[in-house]
Amino acid sequence: MMKWIPVALALGLSACSSTPETTYYQLPAAGNAAPASGLATGSRPAVFVQHVSVPDYLAGNGLVYQSSDVKYVIAASNLWASPLDQQLQQTLVSNLSAALPGWLVSASPLGQQQDTLNVNVTGFHGRYDGHVVISGDWLLEHQGQIVKRSFALTLPQTEDGYDALVRTLAKGWQQEAGDMANAIRTLN
Known part of the structure; x- marks a missing residue:
């Protein structure tokens, strides 16, 4: 009877230890996108979003959190x-x-x-002080003219957790898209 106690104990302990559940996140897009009209491409202004690049630390699968002024954690x-x-x-x-x-x-x-837009994102992560960071620059080519602008947003995260982090990042990205749209509009 005593020889089964270690086996039962091992089974009990293995049942208690479980691997953490993996959660996947997708950035929500703007809910009020304008429907496409029947106008031909040539009769209305056009923007080609050619490329959005991110640095290696953001290019992996894990969400990124800055845990100190010099330390980043990839989930x-x-x-x-x-x-x-x-x-x-x-x-x-x-x-x-x-x-x-x-x-x-x-x-x-x-x-x-068409206008051609390229974006280089250098920061897109949560931070230890309860804020999210969205930074980088974008380059717009409009009729042979090139416009380059930098952006750096720091937004408060109103709730804890990864869901709130992703929602705040999406809000900031939408805000930056609005700033890009204003700049594009002024060129045309």
Whole structure:
């Protein structure tokens, strides 16, 4: 009888230890994107969102959290559902479409009469002080003219947790898309 006690104890302990559940996150896009009209591409302004790049520390699957002024933690169980650069590009197209009604905004080339937008994201993470950081720069080519602007947003995260982190990052990205849309509009 005594020889079964270690086996039962081992089974009991293994039942208590479980691997953490993996959670996947997707950035929500603007809910009020303008519907496409029947106008031909040439009769309305067009923006080609060519590329959104992220640095290596953001290019992995895990959400990133800055735990001190010099330390970053990449989550092992809280992951992006698809690559972050793709999510940023897709939501940027959606957010710009909402902010530029009557414009054609796409992640595919649209023809010769288009503005071309490239974005370099250098920060897209949560921070130890309860804020999120969204930073980088963007480059817009408009009729041979090149405009480059930097951005640096720090927004308070109103709740704890990864859900709130992703929602706040999405809110900041939408805000930056609005700033890009204003700059694009002034050039046209």
